[in-house]
Amino acid sequence: MVLIPSALLALLSSTALALPQPTTDSKPALCLSDSEANSISKSWLAIWDTGYLTKKSQLKNLVTKDVLSFDGTYGPPTVGLDALYAAATYVDPLVTNVLQYPETAIHNCDTISVRWGYSAVSTSNAPNVPAGTPIFLEGIEILQVELSSRLIFNATSSADWVLLATQLGETVNL
Numbered sequence: 001m002v003l004i005p006s007a008l009l010a011l012l013s014s015t016a017l018a019l020p021q022p023t024t025d026s027k028p029a030l031c032l033s034d035s036e037a038n039s040i041s042k043s044w045l046a047i048w049d050t051g052y053l054t055k056k057s058q059l060k061n062l063v064t065k066d067v068l069s070f071d072g073t074y075g076p077p078t079v080g081l082d083a084l085y086a087a088a089t090y091v092d093p094l095v096t097n098v099l100q101y102p103e104t105a106i107h108n109c110d111t112i113s114v115r116w117g118y119s120a121v122s123t124s125n126a127p128n129v130p131a132g133t134p135i136f137l138e139g140i141e142i143l144q145v146e147l148s149s150r151l152i153f154n155a156t157s158s159a160d161w162v163l164l165a166t167q168l169g170e171t172v173n174l
């Protein structure tokens, strides 16, 4: 360690902005690799699985604290990690064993588009189908990733939720 006399220290702090910055700070963040895009897709989809999320800290390595999550079926976007946690831990009483997983993903530098599958089974709370009936639907997700942190800051989802309702014997008026 180098001891710096306090007068010099004061001078250094007053001129801190003029000091050369380490070159690593000015390196542009790398674009997403295929394996990162796949693993981010997989981790994002898994948060909707039955029983997967049990604490908010699980989201901290996946999304920014101000993350936006859009799904037109369910109204306005959720804003922020807390709201996302609440949405992702909501338990639909009509289904269980929910699994959401990527089928295929494509990406550019910072945005991932992923086609996914959803499988589940109906519970005995679904009045119009026998308990244990297999449920399946598909959807698409667009995930925007903050390159500096590799965290998702904007997610837009569109899915065949109407098929979920019809598979559960509900009437959907289109």
Ligand SMILES: *[C@@H]1O[C@H](CO)[C@@H](O)[C@H](O)[C@H]1NC(C)=O
Pocket: 068, 070, 144, 154, 155, 156
């Ligand atoms: C997030 O995505 C939505 C589309 O679903 C878009 O309208 C909005 O501008 C995006 N927000 C940001 C900050 O990129």
